[in-house]
Amino acid sequence: MILAADIGGTTCKLGIVDNDLNIIKKWEIVTNTEDNGTHILKNVYDSFVKHLATVNLKIEDCAGVGLGVPGPVDFESGTINGAINLNWHGKINIKSQFEKLSGLPVYVDNDANVATLGEKFKGAGRNEANVVCVTLGTGVGGGAISNHQLVHGATGAAGEFGHITVDTKQRFACNCGKRGCLETVASATGVVNLTYYYYEELQFETVLKDAIQEKSLQAKMVFDAAKDGDEFALYVIKKVAKHLAFAFSIISVMTNPKYIIIGGGVSRAGQFLVDHIETYYKTMTFAPAAESTKIVTATLGNDAGMIGAAGLIKTYVMEGNK
Numbered sequence: 001m002i003l004a005a006d007i008g009g010t011t012c013k014l015g016i017v018d019n020d021l022n023i024i025k026k027w028e029i030v031t032n033t034e035d036n037g038t039h040i041l042k043n044v045y046d047s048f049v050k051h052l053a054t055v056n057l058k059i060e061d062c063a064g065v066g067l068g069v070p071g072p073v074d075f076e077s078g079t080i081n082g083a084i085n086l087n088w089h090g091k092i093n094i095k096s097q098f099e100k101l102s103g104l105p106v107y108v109d110n111d112a113n114v115a116t117l118g119e120k121f122k123g124a125g126r127n128e129a130n131v132v133c134v135t136l137g138t139g140v141g142g143g144a145i146s147n148h149q150l151v152h153g154a155t156g157a158a159g160e161f162g163h164i165t166v167d168t169k170q171r172f173a174c175n176c177g178k179r180g181c182l183e184t185v186a187s188a189t190g191v192v193n194l195t196y197y198y199y200e201e202l203q204f205e206t207v208l209k210d211a212i213q214e215k216s217l218q219a220k221m222v223f224d225a226a227k228d229g230d231e232f233a234l235y236v237i238k239k240v241a242k243h244l245a246f247a248f249s250i251i252s253v254m255t256n257p258k259y260i261i262i263g264g265g266v267s268r269a270g271q272f273l274v275d276h277i278e279t280y281y282k283t284m285t286f287a288p289a290a291e292s293t294k295i296v297t298a299t300l301g302n303d304a305g306m307i308g309a310a311g312l313i314k315t316y317v318m319e320g321n322k
């Protein structure tokens with residue numbers, strides 16, 4: 001058995017998972033971010049103990065604890081360098097703290113990486129050795145798995161696909177302090193950014209006109225209008241798809257993934273978005289890389305992070321990869 005938690009700013013998604021990463025039991029607890037988030041790990045541990053008892057298990061029956069956290073992680077030491085959503089500041093060694101609490105091996109990684117590992121093992125990645133996940137939500141996150149291993153890189157920034165500069169005009173500022181990032185043109189916020197920009201520039205007739213003028217536009221409205229044949233909305237979605245294809249063409253020659261998995265809220269646009277990305281991707285990508293790569297949407301939804309956190313224990317403890 002493996003214990004796993006996907007720790008978020010509002011809730012922690014917890015689970016007891018078997019050695020093949022099937023969920024035995026899953027539940028959520030509210031994240032208590034008071035007192036600089038110092039209660040969070042203890043609350044997770046206490047909840048594990050309580051729920052293990054309901055399935056007649058003890059802590060000692062478990063091979064380890066995998067934790068996903070919303071911030072930059074030094075994977076070797078299991079140290080997080082701040083997590084605004086958790087009210088954690090500075091460097092905190094989560095791995096050693098939770099090992100002391102539980103007496104079990106603990107592995108910690110950031111939420112985008114564990115979600116990638118979850119999709120690799122049990123979702124759209126079909127347990128392939130080389131898989132990439134790009135999460136299109138409010139921002140754009142991601143993770144890369146090469147030869148069954150998450151790629152962390154020299155300082156843990158590998159897989160931060162949201163900050164590939166794809167908009168050479170660098171029209172929009174990114175949260176990272178740079179301009180022109182994929183996140184500024186392909187996240188939910190990015191879709192809205194581009195819609196406002198092109199409406200201003202082109203003054204197209206569109207069903208989105210009222211929402212644009214009221215500044216109440218949401219990404220889903222643009223996708224829905226495009227699917228319904230609104231020419232302006234379709235124009236914007238093609239721009240979004242082209243930026244994504246450009247980023248994917250770079251990713252494809254880095255790790256040559258079998259699957260590029262699109263997750264997050266924007267991925268609910270589904271095959272419609274995939275089809276538009278593929279049109280550009282095929283012409284923009286080095287052919288030997290493109291021919292082996294499939295663009296697919298994520299299948300695990302909110303369970304991806306928790307399953308992937310358990311996947312850390314499967315990979316690094318049970319299968320002994322270091």
Ligand SMILES: [Zn+2]
Pocket residue numbers: 162163174175176177178181183
């Ligand atoms: Zn950025």
